[in-house]
Amino acid sequence: MLKAAVLGATGNVGQIFVQLLEGHPWFEVTTVAASERSTGRTYGEASRWRQTTAIPEAVAPMDVVDISPKAVKDVDIIFSALPSDVAGKMEEDFAAAGYVIVSNASAHRMDPDVPMLNPEINCSHISLIEEQRRNRKWEGAIVTNPNCSTTVLTLPLKPIYDMFGIKSVVVSTMQAISGAGYPGVASLDIIDNVIPYIGGEEPKMESETQKILGTASKPADFKVSSSCHRVPTIDGHLEAVFVETKKYADPAAVAEAMENWVGEPQELKLPSAPEKPVVVTSENNRPQTRLDRMEGKGMSTVVGRIRRDSVFDGVKFIALGHNTIRGAAGCGILNAEYLKVKKFI
């Protein structure tokens, strides 16, 4: 078993890392690190565990340690659920100390020498690690996963991109409250309400999508426009996607391309890889956030209502994915699995 540390372990995404790693065949949480508010207490006390499954028995009694290479020692892999404002510097410190960090934070995602992996799509970007090590003169590495809403969007875009080409993408999101962490969104702000703004989300969706669907050295050249909204759902980001394609895209052919598509994680049978990265539903009122977010244990994106678009020469459809699993901790763990198989860990 490889020893794993979780940074920011008491926050919402940190808890999902701890939850998903329970019983993992390759990784075992041996260290939990968090900010000063939490250190000196056990994880059970400090985390105020808020998940619907019980706190893992092995982790609950662990002492929460500082977020520093000195305090977090003797681990093989580090999962970072740090807030982006502190992640930038802290993750660099760990990489400089020789650690491989798989990060959910946005701080380094757009760095040209940092892979941002949605692994079925672009695990080849892992080659950037060598460049990163040269540039930064460290022996560790930082690997990131995309923003939650980007993760959900890019999975169904990839088979379209490969088969039909993409000229432009317009997307409106209906995002769950768990995406804002805890305490996150005030209940007075979201019950019987929609908030049509999520700070920083639209630029992220636009630039990250281009980076993921591009090559390691060059972003994809199609345009993306997004409008991001928070709705009163617990988990699961639902997105209305309009795609202008280069070649004529018949909805049935798009559905078939999505259903048949698998990536390297599926071929390698990585433990967290869902059987299908994209599941296509044919019922006219699906996917629905509450009913479909756990498809593929929360690691698949579910697509429905694929239809021709009346503005674009292309298609429109609905995509749904679990924001804290596929869109955060689950994607990070899948990335770590890939790194292990590729002997970076």
Place this chain on the structure above:
Amino acid sequence: MLKAAVLGATGNVGQIFVQLLEGHPWFEVTTVAASERSTGRTYGEASRWRQTTAIPEAVAPMDVVDISPKAVKDVDIIFSALPSDVAGKMEEDFAAAGYVIVSNASAHRMDPDVPMLNPEINCSHISLIEEQRRNRKWEGAIVTNPNCSTTVLTLPLKPIYDMFGIKSVVVSTMQAISGAGYPGVASLDIIDNVIPYIGGEEPKMESETQKILGTASKPADFKVSSSCHRVPTIDGHLEAVFVETKKYADPAAVAEAMENWVGEPQELKLPSAPEKPVVVTSENNRPQTRLDRMEGKGMSTVVGRIRRDSVFDGVKFIALGHNTIRGAAGCGILNAEYLKVKKFI
């Protein structure tokens, strides 16, 4: 005072008609008609009143009558909140019997000789009544208001259309449950959920928008693509709108065009006309469904986050309107006020 009948008076939109007409300066509800389930009881008993204001005292004791010209007699104007599947024939019967019907039903909206008025935009379409009377050989008239989501969309589109021209519109809606009537959406289907489908809504938004922004005889020629979704809000349809314009549209200029725009209802100072059909908010996280839906007593559309679009040469923005007031009963009453001033009643 003109005497008014409400058809389908016990349903949700019917109740909103009754609610909004309480204390109206020109119209007085003197007849309430509904299906067989309700006739023979008082309105108070039959309606199971579910609004947040008390049932109007004058209407509560009225006997509910049949939906037929024979039972509904001696009124000057008829407001129809009938379900669309029965409205088609019934409304024709009333028009044939000489009544002027202001209808919220979709049955006749797209008939070429029936005005579908969002009155600030296209009250000139009222001229179709003459054609309708010639074609149909009746002395009454049917005038409709658009679908709720179309009403909200078209108000802010109009000043853009006039000043910058429109090539295409992409819109994603986040619609409230009250739009589905009562009992409507099952709670098990919508709490902690988004339903990405509303039967018939997308085609309506696309064709109705073109009819309203066109001339009486010819729809506007821009393209519209919509994706419609139900979210867990009580009232208020929020829409993410992306517009490709013919001329360069600066967001500040678009905001100014919207704010300054008024229509004939404002000039005529009709009782239900809001001061501004479109209210522009500058806060980056507004409009919000719960906080802003009652703007202009529920008769204004609130627009925010006007920004340049990265796919289209144009702008994107958020629009919010109250679906059962501006998008249904309130728009019908405003139409009736206009008909009265124009001496059709």
Place this chain on the structure above:
Amino acid sequence: MLKAAVLGATGNVGQIFVQLLEGHPWFEVTTVAASERSTGRTYGEASRWRQTTAIPEAVAPMDVVDISPKAVKDVDIIFSALPSDVAGKMEEDFAAAGYVIVSNASAHRMDPDVPMLNPEINCSHISLIEEQRRNRKWEGAIVTNPNCSTTVLTLPLKPIYDMFGIKSVVVSTMQAISGAGYPGVASLDIIDNVIPYIGGEEPKMESETQKILGTASKPADFKVSSSCHRVPTIDGHLEAVFVETKKYADPAAVAEAMENWVGEPQELKLPSAPEKPVVVTSENNRPQTRLDRMEGKGMSTVVGRIRRDSVFDGVKFIALGHNTIRGAAGCGILNAEYLKVKKFI
């Protein structure tokens, strides 16, 4: 494997029966029966499956059959999720035809010769089957489980009853929408709302609690007063319970009594028996509906905030249980397991 039929299989509780029986070690669903609306179609088509796990692959293609002993043949056990208004006669027909029916319907619960089992508490009431067979002259049997809110209440009452005695119980419920079935509660009736009335629920809670905690022949003699309310939660009934005891009841002693209590299902290690029928939490803001309803796979009641009461000489506490698992289908399956071990099947 014993063959099982589910009556009313397309409704919400029927679906939970089908869901929970997937992979059951003893029972296998071989027949699904429902009303005329559904017959002639496959279960996959007719059920409009609405659970968060996928429809069991073995059941989806089955033809839905009539609810009659003629159509439902060749099964070893029948699970009834019938609506109470039709269950009375139909279940009798099946019993007369020799079947053992485990029913969630209220129709026969209060019949003196029908066991109503919350099995950790009163599985000895199974002895009533003999009386039932004598009285009714049939070879089959009807065994029921209690109302969902009663099930949640009675589990923590039992150890109090045994150790301290009970004089009276006052209980207020906060019940989930799934308890009303599908479509059940209209969303307009429950979002941002509490409905302080559930038809028939209060009398059921009062009489069923006495029957379950009594002997097979005589109800318990303490008094119960309930007030039942629907709140906007998906699953899980939370109850505020005030208990007047015969002997002095120290909260710590009550907690200990609850935690240590197990029933015959635990001793027999029945497949659906939770490790603990009652789980006591010491955090001051637990149990919470969303976080704790799946405790013991939805088969445990979680109790918290046990404290002395200032009106009664006794204690007050919070109890939470999963209404469609422990409070319906899960309890029925546990009853069937008990019947099998006792050779009634």
Place this chain on the structure above:
Amino acid sequence: MLKAAVLGATGNVGQIFVQLLEGHPWFEVTTVAASERSTGRTYGEASRWRQTTAIPEAVAPMDVVDISPKAVKDVDIIFSALPSDVAGKMEEDFAAAGYVIVSNASAHRMDPDVPMLNPEINCSHISLIEEQRRNRKWEGAIVTNPNCSTTVLTLPLKPIYDMFGIKSVVVSTMQAISGAGYPGVASLDIIDNVIPYIGGEEPKMESETQKILGTASKPADFKVSSSCHRVPTIDGHLEAVFVETKKYADPAAVAEAMENWVGEPQELKLPSAPEKPVVVTSENNRPQTRLDRMEGKGMSTVVGRIRRDSVFDGVKFIALGHNTIRGAAGCGILNAEYLKVKKFI
């Protein structure tokens, strides 16, 4: 017009004070005070106004000042919406400086020489002001209103207490999120959830109820036991109340007593006094939080389902009141109106 200051004006209850005082016939907000975070900005900027009506135009441009007698000068009455942890000392400073403070904070409610008024019930307690001035050697005065849940409970208890006598009260609350202020309850904590704990609420309900229904010098001697819960509603506290009476209480007689009961505020026709302090509804599924919370402009308590209780010799019923209006700012304003008429201002 009397000049009024609002302390803690930017918080949720502070905003409700500002909202309700707009257009008040006697009081005019001339000063808004808040903590350091807000001072130096206008009220419009600092308050991040979150109400469903527009921010009062006269107040929006006012500069927010410090919460000190020096900064808040030249006003006739002070409304305090301060958090309880700072209210204790600050309110004393204002009273010492000669001001009359009407406070929503809990800090001084249980002080024996401070009136806690739910004015229809106990405005005679105003006599405590003289004792307070003697004890504390100040010219000002502190007058409080009860906790929101207590306010709702005590209104319907009063006519029962007067006509039938009360031996004990058991009450379970279903309280709205706005009671926790802003940001208050995290949305992840309350959507699809019930939180069975509100810090400090149960002791307050128990002691405050006794103080209000007692004389100025002696609390009422009946016992109260409460269980307090937060549910996902925006505004409105709904309470299930069980009352043991001294004399036999017939539900119809209780309803009549409640309906006929008025207090001094009604007799004096105070501007904020509702026509009826308690409105009784006869429909079996009312009051409902969303539909009935605005009864009497949010100043009435609505009572329904009055029925005999099976545990107590007494009645049980449902009570609903608006927590931030009747239960906070509205009650404070009604108290101020009473103080003015009684010449304390």
